[in-house]
Amino acid sequence: MLASRISNRNIFRFNNDISSLDVFISNCKEKWYTILEPTEGIGMPLNIQIFYHICLLYKGFIVLFQKIFHIASSLLVLIRSRLVSRTHNVVYDFASKRKIAMQVGIIGGGIGGVALASVLRQKQIACRVFERAPAFGEIGAGVQMTPNAVKIIRALGLMAQMEAISFTPHAVLGRNWKSGRVMWRTPLMETCQKLYGAPFLHVHRADLHDIFVRQLSPDDVVFGARCTGIRHEGDKAVALFEDGSTFKADVIVGADGIHSAVRTALFGQEAARFTGHMCWRAVVPCNGVVDYVSPDSSFWLGPAAHVVTYYIRRGNAINIVAVSEAPHWVDESWTLPSSREELMATFAGWHPNLQRLFSQVGDVFKWGLFDRDPLSAWSKGRVTLLGDAAHPMLPFLSQGAAMAIEDAYVLGNALAAAGAEKALAFYEAERRPRTARVQLEARKRGETYHLSSRFDVWKRDLSYLVRGLINPQKTGLKADWVYDYDATAVHMPITA
Protein backbone atom coordinates (compact mmCIF):
# COMPACT_ATOMS: atom_id res chain seq x y z
CA MET A 1 0.00 0.00 0.00
CA LEU A 2 2.82 2.35 1.05
CA ALA A 3 4.64 1.54 -2.15
CA SER A 4 1.59 2.17 -4.25
CA ARG A 5 0.98 5.52 -2.45
CA ILE A 6 4.56 6.58 -3.09
CA SER A 7 4.44 5.54 -6.68
CA ASN A 8 1.05 7.20 -7.24
CA ARG A 9 2.31 10.49 -5.83
CA ASN A 10 5.43 10.38 -7.98
CA ILE A 11 3.58 9.38 -11.08
CA PHE A 12 1.28 12.36 -10.52
CA ARG A 13 4.27 14.76 -10.32
CA PHE A 14 5.98 13.14 -13.27
CA ASN A 15 2.77 13.39 -15.25
CA ASN A 16 2.62 17.16 -14.58
CA ASP A 17 6.26 17.48 -15.61
CA ILE A 18 5.64 15.53 -18.73
CA SER A 19 2.69 17.63 -19.86
CA SER A 20 4.68 20.88 -19.44
CA LEU A 21 7.61 19.29 -21.22
CA ASP A 22 5.33 18.15 -24.00
CA VAL A 23 4.05 21.72 -24.44
CA PHE A 24 7.62 22.98 -24.63
CA ILE A 25 8.70 20.29 -27.08
CA SER A 26 5.73 20.86 -29.39
CA ASN A 27 6.34 24.64 -29.23
CA CYS A 28 9.91 24.02 -30.30
CA LYS A 29 8.73 21.88 -33.16
CA GLU A 30 6.12 24.39 -34.29
CA LYS A 31 8.35 27.43 -34.17
CA TRP A 32 11.75 26.16 -35.36
CA TYR A 33 10.79 22.80 -36.57
CA THR A 34 13.55 20.92 -38.27
CA ILE A 35 15.45 19.11 -35.60
CA LEU A 36 13.69 15.90 -36.68
CA GLU A 37 13.46 16.74 -40.37
CA PRO A 38 16.49 18.99 -40.93
CA THR A 39 15.89 19.43 -44.65
CA GLU A 40 12.55 21.18 -44.14
CA GLY A 41 12.55 24.71 -42.83
CA ILE A 42 15.19 26.65 -40.91
CA GLY A 43 17.22 25.09 -38.07
CA MET A 44 16.84 26.11 -34.41
CA PRO A 45 19.44 28.28 -32.69
CA LEU A 46 22.09 26.04 -31.09
CA ASN A 47 21.25 26.82 -27.45
CA ILE A 48 17.55 25.96 -28.05
CA GLN A 49 18.59 22.77 -29.87
CA ILE A 50 20.67 21.65 -26.90
CA PHE A 51 17.85 22.48 -24.49
CA TYR A 52 15.40 20.63 -26.73
CA HIS A 53 17.57 17.48 -26.66
CA ILE A 54 17.98 17.69 -22.91
CA CYS A 55 14.19 17.86 -22.59
CA LEU A 56 13.74 14.82 -24.83
CA LEU A 57 16.27 12.90 -22.76
CA TYR A 58 14.60 14.03 -19.50
CA LYS A 59 11.21 12.88 -20.82
CA GLY A 60 12.67 9.48 -21.72
CA PHE A 61 14.02 9.08 -18.18
CA ILE A 62 10.72 10.06 -16.62
CA VAL A 63 8.81 7.51 -18.72
CA LEU A 64 11.35 4.83 -17.80
CA PHE A 65 11.08 5.67 -14.08
CA GLN A 66 7.29 5.62 -14.28
CA LYS A 67 7.39 2.09 -15.71
CA ILE A 68 9.86 0.90 -13.06
CA PHE A 69 7.73 2.41 -10.28
CA HIS A 70 4.57 0.77 -11.66
CA ILE A 71 6.18 -2.68 -11.79
CA ALA A 72 7.86 -2.33 -8.40
CA SER A 73 4.70 -1.16 -6.63
CA SER A 74 2.58 -3.99 -8.12
CA LEU A 75 5.24 -6.47 -7.06
CA LEU A 76 5.32 -5.05 -3.54
CA VAL A 77 1.53 -5.27 -3.20
CA LEU A 78 1.59 -8.88 -4.41
CA ILE A 79 4.47 -9.98 -2.16
CA ARG A 80 2.95 -8.21 0.82
CA SER A 81 -0.49 -9.82 0.35
CA ARG A 82 1.16 -13.25 0.03
CA LEU A 83 3.22 -12.73 3.19
CA VAL A 84 0.25 -11.44 5.14
CA SER A 85 -1.99 -14.33 4.17
CA ARG A 86 0.73 -16.86 4.94
CA THR A 87 1.72 -15.55 8.32
CA HIS A 88 -1.45 -14.13 9.80
CA ASN A 89 -4.24 -16.28 8.34
CA VAL A 90 -5.78 -13.30 6.65
CA VAL A 91 -6.52 -12.43 3.07
CA TYR A 92 -5.81 -9.18 1.28
CA ASP A 93 -8.75 -7.41 -0.33
CA PHE A 94 -7.27 -5.76 -3.40
CA ALA A 95 -10.30 -3.55 -3.95
CA SER A 96 -10.34 -1.93 -0.48
CA LYS A 97 -6.57 -2.51 -0.07
CA ARG A 98 -7.20 -3.91 3.41
CA LYS A 99 -6.13 -7.17 5.02
CA ILE A 100 -9.06 -9.20 6.26
CA ALA A 101 -8.96 -11.98 8.85
CA MET A 102 -11.26 -14.62 7.41
CA GLN A 103 -13.10 -17.43 9.16
CA VAL A 104 -15.30 -19.81 7.17
CA GLY A 105 -17.87 -22.25 8.57
CA ILE A 106 -18.76 -25.24 6.35
CA ILE A 107 -21.98 -27.10 7.07
CA GLY A 108 -21.70 -30.72 5.87
CA GLY A 109 -18.62 -32.92 5.55
CA GLY A 110 -19.50 -34.74 2.32
CA ILE A 111 -17.18 -34.61 -0.71
CA GLY A 112 -18.06 -30.94 -1.38
CA GLY A 113 -17.53 -29.82 2.23
CA VAL A 114 -14.15 -31.49 2.72
CA ALA A 115 -12.97 -30.42 -0.77
CA LEU A 116 -13.68 -26.79 0.16
CA ALA A 117 -11.93 -27.20 3.53
CA SER A 118 -8.85 -28.58 1.70
CA VAL A 119 -8.75 -25.63 -0.69
CA LEU A 120 -9.15 -23.12 2.17
CA ARG A 121 -6.41 -24.85 4.18
CA GLN A 122 -4.05 -24.51 1.24
CA LYS A 123 -4.94 -20.81 1.09
CA GLN A 124 -4.26 -20.45 4.84
CA ILE A 125 -7.88 -19.45 5.50
CA ALA A 126 -9.28 -20.66 8.82
CA CYS A 127 -12.30 -22.92 8.43
CA ARG A 128 -14.32 -25.43 10.39
CA VAL A 129 -16.50 -28.24 9.02
CA PHE A 130 -19.70 -29.15 10.92
CA GLU A 131 -20.95 -32.68 10.15
CA ARG A 132 -24.17 -34.06 11.63
CA ALA A 133 -22.92 -37.70 11.64
CA PRO A 134 -20.81 -38.92 14.57
CA ALA A 135 -17.96 -39.81 12.18
CA PHE A 136 -17.16 -39.75 8.47
CA GLY A 137 -18.73 -42.73 6.75
CA GLU A 138 -19.09 -42.42 2.98
CA ILE A 139 -21.46 -44.93 1.39
CA GLY A 140 -20.00 -47.96 -0.35
CA ALA A 141 -20.17 -46.79 -3.94
CA GLY A 142 -17.95 -45.69 -6.78
CA VAL A 143 -17.73 -42.32 -8.41
CA GLN A 144 -16.46 -41.36 -11.86
CA MET A 145 -13.97 -38.50 -11.72
CA THR A 146 -14.11 -36.87 -15.12
CA PRO A 147 -11.20 -34.72 -16.44
CA ASN A 148 -12.77 -31.45 -15.24
CA ALA A 149 -12.63 -32.76 -11.62
CA VAL A 150 -9.21 -34.40 -12.01
CA LYS A 151 -7.70 -31.05 -13.09
CA ILE A 152 -8.59 -29.67 -9.64
CA ILE A 153 -7.25 -32.68 -7.78
CA ARG A 154 -3.98 -32.21 -9.67
CA ALA A 155 -3.92 -28.44 -8.95
CA LEU A 156 -4.30 -29.24 -5.24
CA GLY A 157 -1.21 -31.46 -5.44
CA LEU A 158 -3.19 -34.66 -4.74
CA MET A 159 -2.57 -36.49 -8.01
CA ALA A 160 -0.18 -39.13 -6.65
CA GLN A 161 -2.72 -40.08 -3.96
CA MET A 162 -5.48 -40.13 -6.56
CA GLU A 163 -3.53 -42.44 -8.86
CA ALA A 164 -2.91 -44.81 -5.96
CA ILE A 165 -6.65 -45.39 -5.43
CA SER A 166 -8.14 -45.10 -8.91
CA PHE A 167 -8.73 -47.11 -12.06
CA THR A 168 -8.32 -45.63 -15.55
CA PRO A 169 -11.08 -46.88 -17.86
CA HIS A 170 -10.27 -47.57 -21.50
CA ALA A 171 -13.49 -46.10 -22.92
CA VAL A 172 -17.15 -45.30 -22.27
CA LEU A 173 -19.27 -47.94 -23.96
CA GLY A 174 -22.96 -47.85 -24.73
CA ARG A 175 -24.31 -51.41 -24.78
CA ASN A 176 -27.61 -53.05 -25.56
CA TRP A 177 -29.17 -54.35 -22.33
CA LYS A 178 -29.92 -57.81 -23.71
CA SER A 179 -27.36 -58.62 -26.39
CA GLY A 180 -24.45 -56.60 -24.99
CA ARG A 181 -23.87 -55.16 -28.51
CA VAL A 182 -21.65 -52.04 -28.37
CA MET A 183 -23.66 -49.07 -29.69
CA TRP A 184 -20.98 -46.46 -29.14
CA ARG A 185 -17.40 -46.32 -27.95
CA THR A 186 -15.88 -43.08 -26.73
CA PRO A 187 -12.15 -43.62 -26.08
CA LEU A 188 -10.95 -42.28 -22.72
CA MET A 189 -7.55 -43.67 -21.80
CA GLU A 190 -5.72 -42.53 -24.92
CA THR A 191 -7.63 -39.27 -25.52
CA CYS A 192 -8.62 -37.52 -22.27
CA GLN A 193 -5.22 -36.16 -21.31
CA LYS A 194 -4.66 -34.92 -24.86
CA LEU A 195 -8.12 -33.46 -25.45
CA TYR A 196 -9.15 -32.18 -22.02
CA GLY A 197 -5.85 -31.84 -20.16
CA ALA A 198 -6.43 -34.57 -17.53
CA PRO A 199 -7.31 -38.27 -17.34
CA PHE A 200 -10.71 -39.83 -16.60
CA LEU A 201 -10.54 -41.87 -13.36
CA HIS A 202 -12.81 -44.15 -11.34
CA VAL A 203 -12.60 -44.18 -7.53
CA HIS A 204 -14.41 -45.42 -4.45
CA ARG A 205 -16.24 -42.51 -2.79
CA ALA A 206 -14.73 -43.25 0.61
CA ASP A 207 -11.18 -43.23 -0.86
CA LEU A 208 -11.77 -39.90 -2.61
CA HIS A 209 -13.29 -38.39 0.54
CA ASP A 210 -10.32 -39.61 2.54
CA ILE A 211 -7.82 -37.84 0.24
CA PHE A 212 -9.45 -34.52 1.13
CA VAL A 213 -9.85 -35.36 4.83
CA ARG A 214 -6.12 -36.08 5.08
CA GLN A 215 -5.46 -32.42 4.21
CA LEU A 216 -7.28 -31.30 7.37
CA SER A 217 -6.32 -31.34 11.01
CA PRO A 218 -8.64 -33.04 13.55
CA ASP A 219 -9.62 -29.61 14.96
CA ASP A 220 -11.03 -28.58 11.58
CA VAL A 221 -14.03 -30.92 11.91
CA VAL A 222 -16.84 -30.99 14.47
CA PHE A 223 -18.94 -34.18 14.41
CA GLY A 224 -22.48 -34.64 15.72
CA ALA A 225 -23.30 -31.03 14.79
CA ARG A 226 -26.64 -30.82 12.99
CA CYS A 227 -27.26 -27.36 11.62
CA THR A 228 -30.86 -26.17 12.08
CA GLY A 229 -30.71 -22.55 10.93
CA ILE A 230 -28.71 -19.47 10.02
CA ARG A 231 -28.87 -15.85 11.09
CA HIS A 232 -26.93 -12.70 10.27
CA GLU A 233 -25.27 -10.47 12.88
CA GLY A 234 -23.88 -7.33 11.27
CA ASP A 235 -21.27 -8.42 8.75
CA LYS A 236 -21.03 -11.94 10.23
CA ALA A 237 -23.12 -15.06 9.66
CA VAL A 238 -24.09 -17.40 12.48
CA ALA A 239 -24.88 -21.11 12.12
CA LEU A 240 -27.33 -22.51 14.69
CA PHE A 241 -27.10 -26.15 15.79
CA GLU A 242 -29.59 -28.64 17.22
CA ASP A 243 -27.86 -28.72 20.63
CA GLY A 244 -28.27 -24.94 21.01
CA SER A 245 -24.65 -24.09 20.14
CA THR A 246 -23.76 -21.48 17.52
CA PHE A 247 -20.80 -20.67 15.28
CA LYS A 248 -20.08 -17.15 14.05
CA ALA A 249 -18.01 -16.67 10.88
CA ASP A 250 -17.31 -14.25 8.04
CA VAL A 251 -18.78 -16.75 5.61
CA ILE A 252 -20.99 -19.81 6.13
CA VAL A 253 -21.17 -22.36 3.30
CA GLY A 254 -24.04 -24.84 3.14
CA ALA A 255 -22.50 -28.05 1.76
CA ASP A 256 -25.18 -30.15 3.43
CA GLY A 257 -26.52 -32.08 0.46
CA ILE A 258 -29.81 -32.24 -1.38
CA HIS A 259 -31.97 -31.82 1.77
CA SER A 260 -29.90 -28.80 2.85
CA ALA A 261 -30.94 -27.06 6.06
CA VAL A 262 -28.89 -24.01 5.03
CA ARG A 263 -30.77 -23.77 1.75
CA THR A 264 -34.10 -23.94 3.61
CA ALA A 265 -32.91 -21.24 6.02
CA LEU A 266 -31.99 -18.98 3.07
CA PHE A 267 -34.76 -19.61 0.60
CA GLY A 268 -37.55 -21.42 2.47
CA GLN A 269 -38.78 -25.00 2.46
CA GLU A 270 -39.23 -26.60 -0.93
CA ALA A 271 -39.37 -30.38 -1.27
CA ALA A 272 -36.93 -32.03 -3.69
CA ARG A 273 -38.64 -33.58 -6.73
CA PHE A 274 -38.76 -37.38 -7.00
CA THR A 275 -37.62 -37.94 -10.58
CA GLY A 276 -39.36 -41.29 -11.05
CA HIS A 277 -36.06 -43.22 -10.84
CA MET A 278 -34.94 -45.80 -8.32
CA CYS A 279 -31.32 -46.74 -8.11
CA TRP A 280 -29.38 -49.70 -6.65
CA ARG A 281 -25.72 -49.23 -5.76
CA ALA A 282 -23.27 -51.96 -4.84
CA VAL A 283 -19.54 -52.73 -4.96
CA VAL A 284 -18.30 -56.24 -5.83
CA PRO A 285 -14.67 -57.01 -4.82
CA CYS A 286 -12.51 -58.82 -7.43
CA ASN A 287 -8.87 -59.71 -8.02
CA GLY A 288 -8.14 -57.51 -11.00
CA VAL A 289 -10.05 -57.27 -14.29
CA VAL A 290 -12.37 -60.25 -14.90
CA ASP A 291 -13.42 -61.63 -18.30
CA TYR A 292 -17.14 -60.80 -17.93
CA VAL A 293 -16.70 -57.08 -17.10
CA SER A 294 -14.69 -55.05 -19.62
CA PRO A 295 -12.24 -52.41 -18.30
CA ASP A 296 -14.52 -49.59 -19.45
CA SER A 297 -17.34 -47.50 -18.12
CA SER A 298 -20.20 -49.56 -19.59
CA PHE A 299 -23.67 -48.04 -19.94
CA TRP A 300 -26.17 -50.85 -20.52
CA LEU A 301 -29.30 -49.21 -21.95
CA GLY A 302 -32.67 -50.98 -21.70
CA PRO A 303 -36.38 -50.13 -21.67
CA ALA A 304 -37.15 -47.76 -18.76
CA ALA A 305 -33.85 -48.72 -17.08
CA HIS A 306 -30.06 -48.65 -17.41
CA VAL A 307 -27.06 -50.13 -15.60
CA VAL A 308 -23.56 -48.69 -15.31
CA THR A 309 -20.57 -50.87 -14.39
CA TYR A 310 -16.95 -49.87 -13.89
CA TYR A 311 -13.81 -50.82 -11.96
CA ILE A 312 -12.53 -48.89 -8.95
CA ARG A 313 -9.65 -49.44 -6.46
CA ARG A 314 -7.05 -50.10 -9.18
CA GLY A 315 -9.25 -52.81 -10.62
CA ASN A 316 -9.86 -54.64 -7.33
CA ALA A 317 -13.58 -53.90 -7.14
CA ILE A 318 -16.46 -53.34 -9.56
CA ASN A 319 -19.02 -50.61 -8.99
CA ILE A 320 -22.64 -51.13 -10.01
CA VAL A 321 -25.26 -48.43 -10.48
CA ALA A 322 -28.59 -49.88 -11.65
CA VAL A 323 -31.41 -47.42 -12.36
CA SER A 324 -35.02 -48.33 -13.01
CA GLU A 325 -38.11 -46.15 -13.46
CA ALA A 326 -40.77 -46.24 -10.73
CA PRO A 327 -43.82 -44.01 -10.43
CA HIS A 328 -43.54 -43.51 -6.66
CA TRP A 329 -40.81 -43.59 -4.10
CA VAL A 330 -41.75 -46.19 -1.53
CA ASP A 331 -40.60 -44.58 1.67
CA GLU A 332 -40.14 -41.29 3.46
CA SER A 333 -36.43 -42.03 3.61
CA TRP A 334 -34.43 -41.71 0.39
CA THR A 335 -32.01 -44.58 1.05
CA LEU A 336 -33.12 -48.08 1.99
CA PRO A 337 -31.32 -51.40 2.42
CA SER A 338 -32.18 -53.71 -0.47
CA SER A 339 -31.08 -57.22 -1.44
CA ARG A 340 -29.32 -59.16 -4.17
CA GLU A 341 -32.62 -60.93 -4.89
CA GLU A 342 -34.51 -57.68 -5.44
CA LEU A 343 -31.74 -56.37 -7.73
CA MET A 344 -31.70 -59.59 -9.77
CA ALA A 345 -35.49 -59.70 -10.01
CA THR A 346 -35.68 -56.07 -11.21
CA PHE A 347 -33.10 -56.73 -13.93
CA ALA A 348 -34.22 -60.27 -14.86
CA GLY A 349 -33.66 -60.97 -18.57
CA TRP A 350 -30.70 -58.56 -18.88
CA HIS A 351 -27.37 -59.78 -20.33
CA PRO A 352 -25.86 -62.91 -18.66
CA ASN A 353 -22.65 -61.02 -17.75
CA LEU A 354 -24.72 -58.58 -15.70
CA GLN A 355 -26.64 -61.43 -14.05
CA ARG A 356 -23.34 -63.06 -13.14
CA LEU A 357 -22.07 -59.81 -11.62
CA PHE A 358 -25.32 -59.17 -9.71
CA SER A 359 -25.19 -62.69 -8.26
CA GLN A 360 -22.00 -61.71 -6.37
CA VAL A 361 -23.39 -58.59 -4.73
CA GLY A 362 -23.22 -58.42 -0.90
CA ASP A 363 -24.56 -55.19 0.63
CA VAL A 364 -26.87 -53.34 -1.71
CA PHE A 365 -28.77 -50.11 -1.11
CA LYS A 366 -31.72 -48.68 -2.96
CA TRP A 367 -32.06 -44.94 -3.55
CA GLY A 368 -34.82 -42.69 -4.74
CA LEU A 369 -33.30 -40.21 -7.19
CA PHE A 370 -34.36 -36.64 -6.47
CA ASP A 371 -33.42 -33.37 -8.08
CA ARG A 372 -34.44 -29.72 -8.17
CA ASP A 373 -34.73 -27.00 -10.75
CA PRO A 374 -31.72 -24.67 -10.94
CA LEU A 375 -31.94 -21.91 -8.31
CA SER A 376 -31.97 -18.25 -9.32
CA ALA A 377 -29.65 -17.35 -6.39
CA TRP A 378 -27.35 -19.26 -4.03
CA SER A 379 -26.25 -16.62 -1.55
CA LYS A 380 -27.75 -14.22 0.96
CA GLY A 381 -25.45 -11.86 2.82
CA ARG A 382 -22.47 -13.88 4.05
CA VAL A 383 -24.04 -17.31 3.42
CA THR A 384 -23.86 -19.42 0.28
CA LEU A 385 -24.45 -22.97 -0.96
CA LEU A 386 -22.16 -25.54 -2.59
CA GLY A 387 -22.52 -28.99 -4.19
CA ASP A 388 -25.85 -30.84 -3.98
CA ALA A 389 -27.21 -28.16 -1.60
CA ALA A 390 -26.96 -25.67 -4.48
CA HIS A 391 -27.59 -27.85 -7.55
CA PRO A 392 -28.74 -31.43 -6.90
CA MET A 393 -28.75 -33.35 -10.15
CA LEU A 394 -29.47 -36.76 -11.59
CA PRO A 395 -26.31 -38.89 -11.78
CA PHE A 396 -26.66 -39.57 -15.54
CA LEU A 397 -23.73 -37.34 -16.54
CA SER A 398 -21.67 -38.48 -13.50
CA GLN A 399 -21.16 -34.89 -12.39
CA GLY A 400 -22.63 -34.29 -8.89
CA ALA A 401 -19.37 -34.77 -6.99
CA ALA A 402 -17.34 -33.24 -9.83
CA MET A 403 -19.47 -30.07 -9.69
CA ALA A 404 -19.09 -29.91 -5.89
CA ILE A 405 -15.28 -30.10 -6.29
CA GLU A 406 -15.32 -27.39 -8.99
CA ASP A 407 -17.47 -25.19 -6.70
CA ALA A 408 -15.01 -25.73 -3.86
CA TYR A 409 -12.01 -24.69 -5.93
CA VAL A 410 -13.61 -21.55 -7.39
CA LEU A 411 -15.06 -20.45 -4.04
CA GLY A 412 -11.85 -21.12 -2.10
CA ASN A 413 -9.80 -19.11 -4.60
CA ALA A 414 -12.29 -16.24 -4.65
CA LEU A 415 -12.28 -16.02 -0.84
CA ALA A 416 -8.48 -15.92 -0.92
CA ALA A 417 -8.50 -13.10 -3.47
CA ALA A 418 -11.06 -10.70 -1.99
CA GLY A 419 -13.44 -9.87 0.83
CA ALA A 420 -16.43 -12.11 1.51
CA GLU A 421 -19.18 -10.27 -0.36
CA LYS A 422 -17.23 -9.76 -3.57
CA ALA A 423 -15.97 -13.35 -3.45
CA LEU A 424 -19.50 -14.76 -3.02
CA ALA A 425 -20.86 -12.62 -5.86
CA PHE A 426 -18.04 -13.76 -8.16
CA TYR A 427 -18.45 -17.42 -7.13
CA GLU A 428 -22.16 -17.42 -7.84
CA ALA A 429 -21.82 -15.61 -11.17
CA GLU A 430 -19.13 -18.07 -12.30
CA ARG A 431 -20.74 -21.28 -11.08
CA ARG A 432 -24.52 -20.92 -11.47
CA PRO A 433 -24.75 -21.00 -15.29
CA ARG A 434 -22.46 -24.03 -15.62
CA THR A 435 -24.10 -26.11 -12.91
CA ALA A 436 -27.60 -25.24 -14.20
CA ARG A 437 -26.65 -26.49 -17.66
CA VAL A 438 -25.26 -29.73 -16.22
CA GLN A 439 -28.42 -30.21 -14.07
CA LEU A 440 -30.72 -29.85 -17.08
CA GLU A 441 -28.55 -31.94 -19.43
CA ALA A 442 -28.40 -34.75 -16.84
CA ARG A 443 -32.21 -34.86 -16.86
CA LYS A 444 -32.29 -35.15 -20.65
CA ARG A 445 -29.83 -38.05 -20.60
CA GLY A 446 -32.28 -40.02 -18.42
CA GLU A 447 -34.90 -39.74 -21.17
CA THR A 448 -32.59 -40.96 -23.96
CA TYR A 449 -31.15 -43.85 -21.94
CA HIS A 450 -34.57 -45.25 -21.06
CA LEU A 451 -36.42 -45.17 -24.39
CA SER A 452 -38.87 -48.06 -24.79
CA SER A 453 -40.54 -47.75 -28.21
CA ARG A 454 -38.75 -49.77 -30.88
CA PHE A 455 -38.74 -46.86 -33.34
CA ASP A 456 -37.29 -44.41 -30.78
CA VAL A 457 -34.61 -46.93 -29.78
CA TRP A 458 -33.73 -47.54 -33.44
CA LYS A 459 -33.48 -43.77 -34.13
CA ARG A 460 -31.29 -43.23 -31.03
CA ASP A 461 -28.95 -46.13 -31.82
CA LEU A 462 -28.60 -44.98 -35.43
CA SER A 463 -27.64 -41.50 -34.26
CA TYR A 464 -25.05 -43.01 -31.88
CA LEU A 465 -23.62 -44.94 -34.83
CA VAL A 466 -23.49 -41.96 -37.21
CA ARG A 467 -22.03 -39.60 -34.60
CA GLY A 468 -19.49 -42.24 -33.60
CA LEU A 469 -18.35 -42.61 -37.21
CA ILE A 470 -17.93 -38.84 -37.58
CA ASN A 471 -16.26 -38.23 -34.20
CA PRO A 472 -16.19 -40.86 -31.42
CA GLN A 473 -15.66 -38.14 -28.78
CA LYS A 474 -19.04 -36.62 -29.63
CA THR A 475 -21.21 -39.71 -29.40
CA GLY A 476 -22.88 -41.44 -26.44
CA LEU A 477 -22.66 -39.14 -23.44
CA LYS A 478 -21.73 -36.11 -25.59
CA ALA A 479 -20.05 -34.62 -22.57
CA ASP A 480 -16.90 -33.09 -24.04
CA TRP A 481 -18.12 -29.58 -23.09
CA VAL A 482 -18.32 -30.80 -19.47
CA TYR A 483 -14.79 -32.24 -19.46
CA ASP A 484 -13.26 -29.23 -21.23
CA TYR A 485 -13.95 -26.78 -18.39
CA ASP A 486 -10.95 -25.87 -16.27
CA ALA A 487 -11.83 -24.39 -12.87
CA THR A 488 -8.11 -23.95 -12.16
CA ALA A 489 -7.98 -21.32 -14.92
CA VAL A 490 -10.82 -19.30 -13.36
CA HIS A 491 -9.42 -16.28 -11.50
CA MET A 492 -11.25 -13.51 -9.77
CA PRO A 493 -10.08 -10.17 -11.22
CA ILE A 494 -8.08 -8.59 -8.38
CA THR A 495 -9.68 -5.21 -8.91
CA ALA A 496 -13.26 -6.57 -8.81
Ligand SMILES: Cc1cc2nc3c(=O)[nH]c(=O)nc-3n(C[C@H](O)[C@H](O)[C@H](O)COP(=O)(O)OP(=O)(O)OC[C@H]3O[C@@H](n4cnc5c(N)ncnc54)[C@H](O)[C@@H]3O)c2cc1C
Ligand atom coordinates in the same frame (compact mmCIF):
# COMPACT_ATOMS: atom_id res chain seq x y z
C1 LIG B 1 -26.44 -43.24 -8.01
C2 LIG B 1 -25.53 -42.09 -7.97
C3 LIG B 1 -24.34 -42.12 -8.70
C4 LIG B 1 -23.49 -41.02 -8.73
N1 LIG B 1 -22.35 -41.05 -9.48
C5 LIG B 1 -21.57 -39.96 -9.56
C6 LIG B 1 -20.39 -39.96 -10.37
O1 LIG B 1 -20.04 -40.94 -11.00
N2 LIG B 1 -19.64 -38.80 -10.43
C7 LIG B 1 -19.98 -37.69 -9.73
O2 LIG B 1 -19.25 -36.68 -9.81
N3 LIG B 1 -21.08 -37.67 -8.94
C8 LIG B 1 -21.88 -38.76 -8.83
N4 LIG B 1 -22.98 -38.75 -8.04
C9 LIG B 1 -23.33 -37.52 -7.31
C10 LIG B 1 -22.57 -37.34 -6.04
O3 LIG B 1 -22.63 -38.48 -5.26
C11 LIG B 1 -23.13 -36.15 -5.24
O4 LIG B 1 -23.47 -35.10 -6.11
C12 LIG B 1 -22.09 -35.63 -4.27
O5 LIG B 1 -21.82 -36.62 -3.32
C13 LIG B 1 -22.58 -34.37 -3.57
O6 LIG B 1 -21.68 -34.03 -2.56
P1 LIG B 1 -22.07 -32.97 -1.45
O7 LIG B 1 -20.89 -32.85 -0.57
O8 LIG B 1 -22.61 -31.75 -2.09
O9 LIG B 1 -23.31 -33.61 -0.67
P2 LIG B 1 -23.38 -34.95 0.20
O10 LIG B 1 -22.46 -35.97 -0.30
O11 LIG B 1 -24.83 -35.27 0.28
O12 LIG B 1 -22.85 -34.49 1.63
C14 LIG B 1 -23.62 -33.72 2.50
C15 LIG B 1 -23.06 -33.89 3.91
O13 LIG B 1 -23.74 -32.98 4.77
C16 LIG B 1 -24.14 -33.65 5.96
N5 LIG B 1 -25.34 -32.95 6.43
C17 LIG B 1 -26.58 -32.97 5.89
N6 LIG B 1 -27.40 -32.17 6.58
C18 LIG B 1 -26.67 -31.62 7.58
C19 LIG B 1 -26.96 -30.69 8.62
N7 LIG B 1 -28.18 -30.17 8.78
N8 LIG B 1 -25.98 -30.32 9.48
C20 LIG B 1 -24.70 -30.83 9.33
N9 LIG B 1 -24.39 -31.73 8.37
C21 LIG B 1 -25.35 -32.10 7.49
C22 LIG B 1 -24.40 -35.08 5.51
O14 LIG B 1 -24.33 -35.99 6.59
C23 LIG B 1 -23.29 -35.28 4.49
O15 LIG B 1 -22.11 -35.73 5.09
C24 LIG B 1 -23.82 -39.86 -7.98
C25 LIG B 1 -24.99 -39.84 -7.20
C26 LIG B 1 -25.83 -40.94 -7.18
C27 LIG B 1 -27.07 -40.89 -6.36
